Amino acid sequence: MRxxxxxxxxxxxxxxxxxxxxxxxxxxxxxxxxxxxxxxxxVIQSESDSIYSDNNIYSYLIYLFPVLAxxxxxxxxxxxxxxxxxxxxxxxxxxxxxxxxxxxMSPFSIVLGKVISAVIRxxxxxxxxxxxxxxxxxxxxxxxxxxxxxVLTIILLxxxxxxxxxxCSALCRKSITAVILSFAFYFVIYFLTFVPMIxxxxxxxxxxxxxxxxxxxxxxFVFFEEFFMQIMTGESIFGTxxxxxxxxxxxxxxxxxxxxxxWLFLSAACIFALSVLxxxxxxxxxxxxxxxxxxxxxxxxxxxxxx
Numbered sequence: 001m002r003x004x005x006x007x008x009x010x011x012x013x014x015x016x017x018x019x020x021x022x023x024x025x026x027x028x029x030x031x032x033x034x035x036x037x038x039x040x041x042x043v044i045q046s047e048s049d050s051i052y053s054d055n056n057i058y059s060y061l062i063y064l065f066p067v068l069a070x071x072x073x074x075x076x077x078x079x080x081x082x083x084x085x086x087x088x089x090x091x092x093x094x095x096x097x098x099x100x101x102x103x104x105m106s107p108f109s110i111v112l113g114k115v116i117s118a119v120i121r122x123x124x125x126x127x128x129x130x131x132x133x134x135x136x137x138x139x140x141x142x143x144x145x146x147x148x149x150x151v152l153t154i155i156l157l158x159x160x161x162x163x164x165x166x167x168c169s170a171l172c173r174k175s176i177t178a179v180i181l182s183f184a185f186y187f188v189i190y191f192l193t194f195v196p197m198i199x200x201x202x203x204x205x206x207x208x209x210x211x212x213x214x215x216x217x218x219x220x221f222v223f224f225e226e227f228f229m230q231i232m233t234g235e236s237i238f239g240t241x242x243x244x245x246x247x248x249x250x251x252x253x254x255x256x257x258x259x260x261x262x263w264l265f266l267s268a269a270c271i272f273a274l275s276v277l278x279x280x281x282x283x284x285x286x287x288x289x290x291x292x293x294x295x296x297x298x299x300x301x302x303x304x305x306x307x
Contacts, residue, residue, distance in 0.1 A: 008113025
């Protein structure tokens with residue numbers, strides 16, 4: 001059985017492969033990673049030479065991984081919405097959107113193809129940064145499985161960022177407006193998800209977050225913080241077996257999610273589900289059957305009954 005590649009993905013990859021802009025982007029990405037690596041090594045060297053240190057530089061090298069990983073996560077989070085936010089709105093600006101809708105592809109296939117194209121581009125960047133990332137594993141003593149899991153988390157973040165960008169692109173007619181709206185959604189997901197927990201703690205006057213912390217399951221910042229804690233220490237940010245929080249402080253559900261890697265896997269599932277919802281909403285928006293709303297033209301007249 002022959003598997004046919006999504007035409008959107010095929011076209012975007014051909015255009016990307018011929019673009020010098022993409023090559024310069026890879027070069028800039030490598031430069032940022034090298035600068036982050038050199039900066040981390042300088043800090044590690046200064047810490048190992050301090051009078052309060054045990055002068056064992058190898059005990060600090062494990063921190064190379066989170067430094068380089070955070071640099072890559074930041075680049076991905078800022079780059080993918082810009083790439084996908086111009087996917088649909090750019091087609092409208094070039095007046096090719098209607099032509100694309102006349103193909104045999106469904107609206108969801110178009111949206112999915114645009115998101116997959118963005119994820120593949122990001123994977124090119126991640127693979128190009130593997131030699132630099134490998135230094136943190138060789139010198140820091142981390143297992144190679146951690147690198148594999150990190151790639152999976154980058155893919156998950158790319159899918160979320162791409163789905164947000166494509167949804168905003170479907171809503172807006174101008175690419176710059178779609179980019180701004182994408183970062184507005186970022187603000188909601190990254191920052192406003194903390195608001196229920198803060199309000200709950202202020203209302204209780206006893207620093208009890210309760211089940212309001214469940215809103216953080218869709219927060220990528222908390223997800224990556226949990227991921228790095230699990231990789232570096234094997235513990236949850238909520239404490240191993242609830243040692244940092246009690247059931248009374250965080251609620252029954254949150255307390256049990258802090259056991260092992262339960263929070264990490266559930267958060268990944270929630271982020272992926274949120275990504276699918278954004279893609280479905282984008283597909284619904286660009287569907288001509290839905291966008292027209294099924295309304296008759298204002299000047300349309302009802303046919304007269306035949307005599």
